[in-house]
Structures are given as structure tokens and as C-alpha cells.
Amino acid sequence: MLISKANRNEVYKYLFKEGVVYAKKDYSLPQHPDIPVPNLQVIKLMQSFKSKEYVKEIFSWQYYYYYLTNEGIEYLREYLNLGPDVVPDTLKxxxxxxxxxxxxxxxxxxxxxxxxxxxxxxxxxxxxxxxxERPAFGRGG
Structure with a gap:
């Protein structure tokens, strides 16, 4: 799938900043709730990252949850030209x-x-x- 570089950068920046991304399993959703990118593009980018083992995927209740791995952090640091002191929010x-x-x-x-x-x-x-002090009704005594 062809995804513009601007959309790709938006998703990568959000993923690196937060450390996690979720996406509803709705391929016709016009825009992701947190990122100004179509939901389908977010899902497809994360599928690509999953195949490269940059993220781990969990699917629950019709939502995809993607967690950044150490290899993914290294790749995004290189791709986004970030220093080694910048870390995702999940690691702070x-x-x-x-x-x-x-x-x-x-x-x-x-x-x-x-x-x-x-x-x-x-x-x-x-x-x-x-x-x-006194016993309850019907309990002996």
C-alpha cells in the first residue's frame, strides 16, 4: 500500500513518543482518533512493523494494540534522527x-x-x- 511520507512520519513520531499505538479494526474509518492519518494506513504500517518484529501485537475486543520493542526503538531513532537520550513515554x-x-x-x-x-x-x-449478645432467631438456644 502506498503511504505518503508525511503520514508515515506522523505515525512513526506518535509511536515513538507514546511507545504504543492502538487501532480499531475498522478499515473504512476515515481518520485515526489520535493521529491525523487514515486508520487503514496506521494498521498497515503496524502490520509491516510486526513482520519486522519492531512491535508486538495484541488483538482484543476489535482493537489492535501495538507495543514497541527494543529493535523498533532503535529503528525509529535512526529513522527520525533522534539522540540516544530520547526514550518513549512507556520507558520513562x-x-x-x-x-x-x-x-x-x-x-x-x-x-x-x-x-x-x-x-x-x-x-x-x-x-x-x-x-x-443474644442468638439469632432459629439458631438453637
Whole structure:
């Protein structure tokens, strides 16, 4: 399929910037939702990259998902004339404080090892806290 160099460059720039591309399996879609290129051209370029093992493809729920491989990163760096310090967004580290995980204290009770929060201090524990004084209807006693 003949694809103009401008469209090819748009797809390659987007793929390198994001590290991933998705495309709906709709060959008559006039334009890709994120790239100003017809959807068919995006799919065909990614099929070409897949055959060269520059991307990995996953197909799910009528969408193609393409993930850039290390060989693909090297090829696009050479094609787009980018330096070795430029990396796709999927390989960039997010800026988080070093010692904490997000949501580390959410859902933790006094026991310290996960579980269900305020129900006593661990395994077994004091079960009388949630039992009622009188037995339920129809349960003996």
C-alpha cells in the first residue's frame, strides 16, 4: 500500500513518543482518533512493523494494540534522527517519592498485614466485637 511520507512520519513520531499505538479494526474509518492519518494506513504500517518484529501485537475486543520493542526503538531513532537520550513515554520513570507506594496505608488495619481494617488485630483476634449478645432467631438456644 502506498503511504505518503508525511503520514508515515506522523505515525512513526506518535509511536515513538507514546511507545504504543492502538487501532480499531475498522478499515473504512476515515481518520485515526489520535493521529491525523487514515486508520487503514496506521494498521498497515503496524502490520509491516510486526513482520519486522519492531512491535508486538495484541488483538482484543476489535482493537489492535501495538507495543514497541527494543529493535523498533532503535529503528525509529535512526529513522527520525533522534539522540540516544530520547526514550518513549512507556520507558520513562514516573516522579514518585522513593520510599512510599501509592495507597500504601489504604485498607490496612491495626494488624499491619493487609486484611480488613478495623476487625480486630489479626488472625483469630477478639471475635466478640461483632457478635450480638443474644442468638439469632432459629439458631438453637
Amino acid at each position: 520513570k514516573s516522579a514518585r517519592p522513593a520510599g512510599e507506594r501509592p495507597g500504601a496505608d489504604a485498607g490496612r488495619g491495626a494488624g499491619g498485614r493487609g486484611g480488613f481494617g478495623g476487625r480486630g488485630g489479626g488472625r483469630g483476634g477478639d471475635r466478640e466485637g461483632y457478635r450480638s
